[in-house]
Amino acid sequence: MNHDRIAGIVILVFCAFFYYQSFGISNQNLTGLEATFFPRVLLVGIAALALLLLIRSFFIKSAAVKKVEQGEESGPSRKWWKVPLIFVLFAIYILLIDILGFTFSSFLFMTIVYLIAITATPLKKTVKKHAVSIGFLLVVSITLTFIFERFLSVYLPKGLFF
Amino acid sequence: MGNLMMSLQAVTQWEVLLLMLIGVIMGIIFGSIPGFTITMAVALTLPFSFGLEPLSGIALMMGVWLGGASGGLISSILLGIPGTPSSVATTFDGFPMAKKGEPGRALAIGLWSSFFGSLIGGAILIIGAPLLSQWAIQFGPWEFFALMVLGLSAIASLGNGSLIKGILAGLLGMFFGMFGLDPVLGTERFTFGAVSMMAGFSYLPVLIGIFAFSQLLSEIGKHSGGKSEVDTKISLSYPIGKTLKDMGGSFVNVIRSSIIGTIIGALPGAGSSIANIMSYDVAKKLSKKPELYGTGTKDGVIAAETANNSSEGGALIPTLALGIPGSAVTVMMMGALLVHGIQPGPYFFVSQPVLAYGIFLSFFISAILMLVVQSLGIRLFLKINDIPMHFLLPVVIILCALGSFALNNRVFDIWVLLLFGVIGYLMKNSGFSLPAFVLGIILGPLTEENLRRAVATSSDLTLFFTRPLSGVILVLAILSILYGIITEIRYTKKMKQLETESSSDL
Numbered sequence: 001m002n003h004d005r006i007a008g009i010v011i012l013v014f015c016a017f018f019y020y021q022s023f024g025i026s027n028q029n030l031t032g033l034e035a036t037f038f039p040r041v042l043l044v045g046i047a048a049l050a051l052l053l054l055i056r057s058f059f060i061k062s063a064a065v066k067k068v069e070q071g072e073e074s075g076p077s078r079k080w081w082k083v084p085l086i087f088v089l090f091a092i093y094i095l096l097i098d099i100l101g102f103t104f105s106s107f108l109f110m111t112i113v114y115l116i117a118i119t120a121t122p123l124k125k126t127v128k129k130h131a132v133s134i135g136f137l138l139v140v141s142i143t144l145t146f147i148f149e150r151f152l153s154v155y156l157p158k159g160l161f162f
Numbered sequence: 163m164g165n166l167m168m169s170l171q172a173v174t175q176w177e178v179l180l181l182m183l184i185g186v187i188m189g190i191i192f193g194s195i196p197g198f199t200i201t202m203a204v205a206l207t208l209p210f211s212f213g214l215e216p217l218s219g220i221a222l223m224m225g226v227w228l229g230g231a232s233g234g235l236i237s238s239i240l241l242g243i244p245g246t247p248s249s250v251a252t253t254f255d256g257f258p259m260a261k262k263g264e265p266g267r268a269l270a271i272g273l274w275s276s277f278f279g280s281l282i283g284g285a286i287l288i289i290g291a292p293l294l295s296q297w298a299i300q301f302g303p304w305e306f307f308a309l310m311v312l313g314l315s316a317i318a319s320l321g322n323g324s325l326i327k328g329i330l331a332g333l334l335g336m337f338f339g340m341f342g343l344d345p346v347l348g349t350e351r352f353t354f355g356a357v358s359m360m361a362g363f364s365y366l367p368v369l370i371g372i373f374a375f376s377q378l379l380s381e382i383g384k385h386s387g388g389k390s391e392v393d394t395k396i397s398l399s400y401p402i403g404k405t406l407k408d409m410g411g412s413f414v415n416v417i418r419s420s421i422i423g424t425i426i427g428a429l430p431g432a433g434s435s436i437a438n439i440m441s442y443d444v445a446k447k448l449s450k451k452p453e454l455y456g457t458g459t460k461d462g463v464i465a466a467e468t469a470n471n472s473s474e475g476g477a478l479i480p481t482l483a484l485g486i487p488g489s490a491v492t493v494m495m496m497g498a499l500l501v502h503g504i505q506p507g508p509y510f511f512v513s514q515p516v517l518a519y520g521i522f523l524s525f526f527i528s529a530i531l532m533l534v535v536q537s538l539g540i541r542l543f544l545k546i547n548d549i550p551m552h553f554l555l556p557v558v559i560i561l562c563a564l565g566s567f568a569l570n571n572r573v574f575d576i577w578v579l580l581l582f583g584v585i586g587y588l589m590k591n592s593g594f595s596l597p598a599f600v601l602g603i604i605l606g607p608l609t610e611e612n613l614r615r616a617v618a619t620s621s622d623l624t625l626f627f628t629r630p631l632s633g634v635i636l637v638l639a640i641l642s643i644l645y646g647i648i649t650e651i652r653y654t655k656k657m658k659q660l661e662t663e664s665s666s667d668l
Contacts, residue, residue, distance in 0.1 A: 003591070003592040003593065004592070004593075006592075007592045007594070011330070011334070018337070018352065021352055022351075022352075025349060025350070025351050025352075026349055026350075027349075028347055028349065032614065032617035032618045032621055033613065033614045033617050033618075035344040035346075035347060035349035035351060036351075037614075038340065038609075038610040038613070038614075039337060039340045039351060039352075042333055042336055042337045042340070042606075043337065045333050046330060046333045046334060046337060049326055049329060049330045049333065050330065052326055053326055053327070053330065056326070083379045083380075083587065086379060086559075087379075087580065087583070087584055087587075090559070090563075090580055090583075091580060093563075094563075094573060094576050094577060094580065097573055097576070098573065102567075106560050106563070109556070109559075109560070110556035110557065110559075110560055111556075113555060113556040113559060114552055114553070114555075114556045117551060117552035117555045117556070118552040133553070136553070137556060137557070140557055140560075141560070144560065144561070144564060148564060148568065151213070152209075152210065152212060152213040152568065153213050154212070154213075154564075154567070154568040154571065155571065156564075156567070157573070
């Protein structure tokens with residue numbers, strides 16, 4: 001299934017869900033137009049265009065599909081999982097901020113992302129070089145905490161440790 | 163005159179000058195790294211401006227913007243890779259010129275062209291913005307609604323080659339702007355009972371999520387930097403006298419390209435990347451020796467670089483005078499103003515003249531700083547290209563999180579960042595326009611507010627067309643949509659044609 005078709009379906013489901021939700025908005029018709037008017041107009045417009053995109057996807061091949069057919073791309077990349085993984089790790093990081101504190105959880109997150117990102121490159125690093133790199137990330141997380149708390153008056157979550 | 167002097171006094175304080183200098187350096191660094199954009203630079207620097215006075219904060223952002231606008235020329239000229247989309251045409255002649263053994267001359271001409279472009283664009287901004295706002299001060303809700311529609315018409319030009327997806331992205335953005343309390347009666351909409359959702363989605367985590375977080379993740383696995391085919395051991399310096407002589411010989415080109423850049427920048431949806439290409443194209447067509455374009459002629463570099471920098475001044479005209487940003491980076495700049503409690507629009511020049519003049523002055527001072535910093539640090543900025551992505555990526559993601567948190571000191575905004583990071587990533591990979599989406603988020607609530615105010619004042623809907631100013635603006639919006647569609651088609655064709663010509667000439 002090409003991107004346009006998936007996008008069309010997802011957007012239509014999105015519109016249906018929020019159109020249903022719009023019935024929960026209390027309407028006080030004091031100003032001529034109710035609070036639901038504009039969101040509903042937008043949802044109808046979005047749904048109409050999503051439908052058009054969906055219909056079009058059956059007749060016009062997207063650039064990505066054409067590329068695969070012409071042999072320019074040999075299917076999805078083997079590294080595709082890295083981005084969803086980083087999103088999941090980021091969600092865990094947000095949950096950990098209040099528990100471990102900003103500095104420590106940021107250092108942990110940066111280290112993991114660094115290790116994921118480096119496997120996407122052909123570079124080979126020694127253990128010593130990795131240790132230096134991770135040390136650098138520790139310095140970054142401490143420096144950022146210092147700058148934001150000391151100079152910008154942003155008080156970051158402390159958590160159990162810092 | 164008194165306001166101007168007060169602004170000058172405020173902008174020339176050493177703390178503000180230092181902030182502008184830092185901003186320019188940050189902008190150039192981001193502009194130098196292929197894959198990083200000026201918008202991303204502005205988004206990531208914004209949190210550092212929270213604790214500052216509005217003028218200091220805006221001066222910092224202005225430095226980042228102008229620095230970023232010129233930062234792309236280093237990698238364009240020395241690596242043949244546009245550092246930012248707005249320096250695509252710079253590679254056409256800048257890179258061949260550098261390969262021919264004149265990297266210093268190409269960089270010097272590019273740099274001074276950026277400087278003159280900024281000055282001319284800035285001058286037109288100073289004259290144009292107050293005039294436009296004086297005209298707009300007589301607006302009622304009908305005219306403001308029409309104005310928002312004119313701003314939203316930019317969506318037609320921001321579709322990345324697909325009109326349906328461009329409009330869809332814009333409408334989706336407008337819908338996400340509907341969350342929270344409605345702007346007229348304060349009715350709760352789509353809050354799902356959460357107190358944090360009452361105020362809707364804050365602009366900053368949304369902007370950082372869309373422009374920085376999602377785009378960063380697209381860079382996983384890519385190497386920043388690249389091998390230069392240019393012998394960088396050759397001196398990269400070039401005498402100022404000779405550069406100015408080169409520029410003087412192309413005086414008409416400098417003025418023409420700056421004016422083209424400013425006009426294109428002021429149009430909704432047409433940003434510096436279009437200005438860069440269009441100006442190059444016009445210069446080539448009007449040249450007595452068009453065959454030299456693409457082989458390393460100074461006029462190609464001048465046309466491309468003056469236009470992309472002057473377009474920044476042009477883009478600020480509708481943003482400051484009318485409150486309608488027309489491009490991704492002006493959306494970010496408007497977001498920056500809003501975060502600092504400044505509402506751009508017709509009343510901005512009347513209510514906050516010191517700040518308005520301060521913005522103008524910081525534009526010029528940033529241009530001067532950009533020239534000085536670039537002249538002194540070209541070799542250093544070239545080295546930044548070598549910083550590996552596996553270092554940049556985790557650090558910049560944490561900066562995104564910090565920036566979002568710092569806005570209201572609440573973790574909820576980091577969740578918003580994640581949500582819009584995911585949305586932005588999915589939209590980008592499916593070919594939806596991110597600038598159109600963000601334009602919708604910013605202008606959607608304003609459009610609704612003015613529509614409802616107008617209807618509350620009078621239920622006669624024909625007033626939108628029969629009130630002269632409102633009618634004219636709506637006609638302009640229709641013309642802008644048509645213009646956007648035509649320009650988008652032409653731009654895509656021209657890009658392909660110029661790239662083919664340039665590569666066949668090399």
